[in-house]
Amino acid sequence: xxxxxxxxxxAAVLFASSAIHAQETIKIGLVQPLTGSVAYNGxxxxxxxxxxxxxxNKAGGVLxxxxxxxxxxxxxxxxxxxxxxxxxxxKDKVVALSxxxxxxxxAAIMPVAERYKMPLITGVSSKAxxxxxxxxxxxxxxxxDALLSRAFAKILANDLKLKNxxxxxxxxxxxxxxVEEFSRDLSAAGVKTAAKEYFDHGTTDxxxxxxxLRASNADAIFVAAExxxxxxxxxxxxxLGLKTKVFGxxxxxxxxxxxxxxPAAEGIYAAVPYASTMTNPRNQAFVKNYSARYNEQPGKxxxxxxxxxxxxxxxxxxxxxxxxxxxxxxxASTDYDAPNGKYRFTDKGQAYGFSLALxxxxxxxxxxxxxxxxxxxx
Amino acid sequence: MDLFxxxxxxxxxxxxxxxxxxxxxxxxFGLMRVVNFAxxxxxxxxxxxxxxxxxxxxxxxxxxxxxxxxxxxxxxxLVDRLLIERVRDQGEEPGILLTIGLSIFxxxxxxxxxxxxxxxxxxxxxxxxxxxxxxxxxxxxxFSVAVCALLILGAHLxxxxxxLGRAMRATFQDPMAARLAGIKTERVYAATFALGCTLAxxxxxxxxxxxSAQVGVGGLISLxxxxxxxxxxxxxxxxxxxxxxxxxxxEAMWGGYISTGLVDIIGFIIVILxxxxxxxxxxxxxxxxx
Amino acid sequence: MKLERNLLFAFLLLAAALPLVVGDQYLLHLGIxxxxxxxxxxxxxxxxxxxGEFSLGHTAFLGIGAYTAAICSLKxxxxxxxxxxxxALVSALFGLAIGAITLRLxxxxxxxxxxxxxEVLRLIANNWIDLTNGPMGLAxxxxxxxxxDGSNLxxxxxxxxxxxxxxACALYLAYRFVYxxxxxxxxxxxxxxxxxxxxxxxxxxxxxxxxxxxAMLAGLAGGFYAHYIxxxxxxxxxxxxxxxxxxxxxxxxxxxxxxxxxxxxxxxLLEEYLREAKELRLSIFGLIVVAIVLFLPRGLMGxxxxxxxRRGEISAAPxxxxxxxxxxxxx
Numbered sequence: 001x002x003x004x005x006x007x008x009x010x011a012a013v014l015f016a017s018s019a020i021h022a023q024e025t026i027k028i029g030l031v032q033p034l035t036g037s038v039a040y041n042g043x044x045x046x047x048x049x050x051x052x053x054x055x056x057n058k059a060g061g062v063l064x065x066x067x068x069x070x071x072x073x074x075x076x077x078x079x080x081x082x083x084x085x086x087x088x089x090x091k092d093k094v095v096a097l098s099x100x101x102x103x104x105x106x107a108a109i110m111p112v113a114e115r116y117k118m119p120l121i122t123g124v125s126s127k128a129x130x131x132x133x134x135x136x137x138x139x140x141x142x143x144x145d146a147l148l149s150r151a152f153a154k155i156l157a158n159d160l161k162l163k164n165x166x167x168x169x170x171x172x173x174x175x176x177x178x179v180e181e182f183s184r185d186l187s188a189a190g191v192k193t194a195a196k197e198y199f200d201h202g203t204t205d206x207x208x209x210x211x212x213l214r215a216s217n218a219d220a221i222f223v224a225a226e227x228x229x230x231x232x233x234x235x236x237x238x239x240l241g242l243k244t245k246v247f248g249x250x251x252x253x254x255x256x257x258x259x260x261x262x263p264a265a266e267g268i269y270a271a272v273p274y275a276s277t278m279t280n281p282r283n284q285a286f287v288k289n290y291s292a293r294y295n296e297q298p299g300k301x302x303x304x305x306x307x308x309x310x311x312x313x314x315x316x317x318x319x320x321x322x323x324x325x326x327x328x329x330x331x332a333s334t335d336y337d338a339p340n341g342k343y344r345f346t347d348k349g350q351a352y353g354f355s356l357a358l359x360x361x362x363x364x365x366x367x368x369x370x371x372x373x374x375x376x377x378x
Numbered sequence: 379m380d381l382f383x384x385x386x387x388x389x390x391x392x393x394x395x396x397x398x399x400x401x402x403x404x405x406x407f408g409l410m411r412v413v414n415f416a417x418x419x420x421x422x423x424x425x426x427x428x429x430x431x432x433x434x435x436x437x438x439x440x441x442x443x444x445x446x447x448x449x450x451x452x453x454x455x456l457v458d459r460l461l462i463e464r465v466r467d468q469g470e471e472p473g474i475l476l477t478i479g480l481s482i483f484x485x486x487x488x489x490x491x492x493x494x495x496x497x498x499x500x501x502x503x504x505x506x507x508x509x510x511x512x513x514x515x516x517x518x519x520x521f522s523v524a525v526c527a528l529l530i531l532g533a534h535l536x537x538x539x540x541x542l543g544r545a546m547r548a549t550f551q552d553p554m555a556a557r558l559a560g561i562k563t564e565r566v567y568a569a570t571f572a573l574g575c576t577l578a579x580x581x582x583x584x585x586x587x588x589x590s591a592q593v594g595v596g597g598l599i600s601l602x603x604x605x606x607x608x609x610x611x612x613x614x615x616x617x618x619x620x621x622x623x624x625x626x627x628x629e630a631m632w633g634g635y636i637s638t639g640l641v642d643i644i645g646f647i648i649v650i651l652x653x654x655x656x657x658x659x660x661x662x663x664x665x666x667x668x
Numbered sequence: 669m670k671l672e673r674n675l676l677f678a679f680l681l682l683a684a685a686l687p688l689v690v691g692d693q694y695l696l697h698l699g700i701x702x703x704x705x706x707x708x709x710x711x712x713x714x715x716x717x718x719x720g721e722f723s724l725g726h727t728a729f730l731g732i733g734a735y736t737a738a739i740c741s742l743k744x745x746x747x748x749x750x751x752x753x754x755x756a757l758v759s760a761l762f763g764l765a766i767g768a769i770t771l772r773l774x775x776x777x778x779x780x781x782x783x784x785x786x787e788v789l790r791l792i793a794n795n796w797i798d799l800t801n802g803p804m805g806l807a808x809x810x811x812x813x814x815x816x817d818g819s820n821l822x823x824x825x826x827x828x829x830x831x832x833x834x835x836a837c838a839l840y841l842a843y844r845f846v847y848x849x850x851x852x853x854x855x856x857x858x859x860x861x862x863x864x865x866x867x868x869x870x871x872x873x874x875x876x877x878x879x880x881x882x883a884m885l886a887g888l889a890g891g892f893y894a895h896y897i898x899x900x901x902x903x904x905x906x907x908x909x910x911x912x913x914x915x916x917x918x919x920x921x922x923x924x925x926x927x928x929x930x931x932x933x934x935x936x937l938l939e940e941y942l943r944e945a946k947e948l949r950l951s952i953f954g955l956i957v958v959a960i961v962l963f964l965p966r967g968l969m970g971x972x973x974x975x976x977x978r979r980g981e982i983s984a985a986p987x988x989x990x991x992x993x994x995x996x997x998x999x
Contacts, residue, residue, distance in 0.1 A: 479957025
């Protein structure tokens with residue numbers, strides 16, 4: 001009844017606001033790598049964000065206004081990301097930021113966000129110390145390598161009967177971090193370290209590295225790599241006839257990785273915060289919309305972008321205004337229902353409550369083998 | 379010992395790929411004194427076009443490769459006639475800048491066209507494991523090494539035994555005299571550039587079938603090709619081959635025994651050392667005027 | 669000479685007035701970037717324009733300066749007024765070492781060996797985790813205590829004036845070098861190495877001087893960069909930075925002192941304007957480089973100077989020695 005009474009007023013407002021639509025959008029800024037070696041995953045993140053915004057705008061927007069995404073290419077490089085953030089804040093006057101994908105780029109724009117009192121969320125950056133910097137404008141809606149490895153190390157050691165693991169990581173902060181965390185937790189579970197090797201982004205020939213791994217008699221290989229490097233590495237593992245088990249973190253279990261690696265992807269285990277085969281109604285709806293829109297199954301990064309934007313938009317809605325402080329407070333009290341569980345934030349800005357899965361690729365789909373959830377850290 | 383052999387074979391395989399990809403560059407560098415920074419992008423275009431003709435047009439690998447070769451030869455010819463021709467007399471610098479600008483343009487336009495995902499090219503031979511004693515490699519790699527050798531031989535025959543080849547060598551030795559002898563040097567330059575472009579593109583397609591074709595690969599390929607050319611000596615076939623093999627094996631050994639993270643550095647150290655101690659490379663065919 | 673000096677002064681004065689007129693932080697940020705690139709381009713111009721050799725490894729000095737400042741700031745707690753001169757000094761030393769090796773080569777060999785050095789430094793920076801923190805980079809370079817309580821706008825204004833000071837310093841040093849005997853000797857070497865040798869000029873030692881000065885200025889710019897962006901990673905050594913520098917020098921005109929300034933202004937503005945085009949931006953950049961090489965090989969300053977030369981000939985009056993010197997500088 002109340003709605004009917006308000007209907008004419010609402011209609012007038014909506015009509016008026018659509019008439020001056022251009023000025024009335026709420027702008028949210030994205031700093032993601034659109035070019036460079038992780039561009040593929042950065043674009044997936046942007047796609048997820050765009051989907052979230054489209055869904056929201058179709059449902060009426062936020063606070064009666066449409067959301068507009070302003071996307072800048074941070075290239076995963078700190079200096080470019082800082083420039084992009086400055087531009088978004090100063091020139092485009094965005095009310096919140098999502099970015100910058102790579103932990104080093106995010107670390108570079110965190111002080112910028114703090115200086116301008118701009119709420120910043122990342123759905124991806126996993127370096128543990130980001131939430132230890134005391135930046136109250138920064139929220140991380142993602143797992144850290146430490147949390148992943150702690151959740152799964154024991155399971156991996158037991159299920160896969162690991163005795164001697166070789167660690168391979170891409171030579172950047174994320175790859176090194178992943179290797180360090182997993183080797184530490186697996187060693188604590190009694191697994192020996194056979195070797196630790198790193199490779200540069202964009203390496204195409206892994207034969208030398210794989211030869212060393214073969215000589216190290218490892219019975220499993222841990223890999224921290226993204227789609228582009230990971231798919232080539234995995235193909236070459238199979239080419240060389242290495243019969244070791246392979247498990248890893250990164251953009252495994254995504255549709256594009258499986259397609260690129262082809263038959264070489266079979267049997268690989270991945271520790272992921274998201275898999276399109278997670279069974280809950282929210283995910284099923286998400287997978288349906290995402291695949292209809294982009295013609296492929298969503299992966300970890302599409303989900304990350306989707307969640308990040310939804311969390312931001314929810315917060316703006318609950319804050320009731322675009323004031324930065326109010327949005328920040330609203331963010332801190334987030335309780336968001338995502339395709340991979342619930343998201344809540346600690347007072348350091350670290351998310352908890354969502355699920356992680358250990359998947360194995362069977363028949364070109366990631367089958368969930370085991371799952372865990374991230375509990376509230378003490 | 380097994381490990382050493384495996385590294386050696388790995389190195390020889392990648393080395394032959396380096397040699398092929400550097401061959402085009404050494405011709406252009408040696409003959410035209412143009413530092414072609416777009417070399418890596420020609421390689422990349424070869425890979426991308428290779429993907430296009432095999433996936434979208436449905437051709438098999440060999441015919442696809444012929445199509446790509448023809449297309450890139452035409453492209454190289456046009457680039458030379460329309461762009462490089464105009465700055466030929468102005469010294470080296472404009473050529474460098476021109477090719478840098480061209481490489482930026484090509485790399486980013488390709489990015490816009492096909493996106494960032496690595497592209498699969500179906501090889502002509504399966505990628506099955508082949509064991510040579512203790513050493514593991516694949517059928518496709520061996521096939522590619524064979525194709526490399528064939529292409530290098532073909533280019534060598536072209537330069538040694540055809541009229542075009544003779545014209546190239548004459549222009550290489552003395553452009554003025556060649557012109558006086560009636561050789562149309564503009565055509566020779568264009569043909570050389572086209573040949574260099576085609577060789578780069580074919581190696582790009584070949585290697586794209588082993589690894590995958592990616593849009594961002596140009597920069598590193600150019601640098602490695604320069605390393606090989608400097609090591610081997612400008613304009614020398616034997617130099618390109620030997621230089622490529624040396625680089626491949628050096629990288630494999632360094633990566634294997636020391637650290638895989640720092641593998642690229644060995645190439646640059648080789649360049650620096652070569653330029654200090656033997657600036658004309660191992661096999662220079664032209665004594666360097668000061 | 670006079671015209672150049674007046675132009676330089678005018679530029680510096682205008683720039684000094686900017687923060688008083690403009691309150692928008694983003695515009696100030698652009699202004700700071702223009703000044704930063706101006707210093708970098710001036711330093712590169714010394715090598716390219718006055719030694720006459722094309723160095724593709726200039727980012728090496730920028731990077732060394734940036735890392736020196738960052739390491740001194742983070743590991744030793746030095747303030748900015750100490751790290752900047754130190755950055756310049758260390759870069760100059762590296763310039764001495766690298767120049768000693770590379771300046772013996774010419775043409776394409778010089779190009780590639782300088783590139784090789786820059787790449788080696790990048791790989792070292794990427795892998796020597798203990799010193800440089802590898803790909804994680806050095807974050808949180810100390811800001812001057814002065815800025816701690818000030819507003820963001822004040823911070824930008826402060827950095828703007830520091831950048832302006834550095835630009836003035838760089839232009840002054842470059843100007844003094846170019847119009848000194850050393851500078852004239854370097855130009856002679858550039859124009860014709862053999863003639864220079866025949867009148868007793870040793871090409872190597874003069875090339876060295878220009879090179880080391882260029883390295884020092886680049887290092888200074890690098891130190892500034894470290895403090896302003898507050899983050900230094902191995903990407904300061906990458907080729908893309910180098911390309912921007914080259915374009916700035918090209919567009920403005922190498923071999924002139926004003927050229928780099930104009931180039932810095934135009935290129936920064938162009939990058940901003942092209943930001944809207946996003947993915948197309950870099951393609952367009954590439955095309956612009958090609959177009960400049962084909963149609964404006966001496967950059968804008970060269971083009972303007974050539975026009976003045978032609979007009980000078982038409983008016984048939986004998987050109988005053990000062991004007992002739994300027995004209996030749998523009999060549």
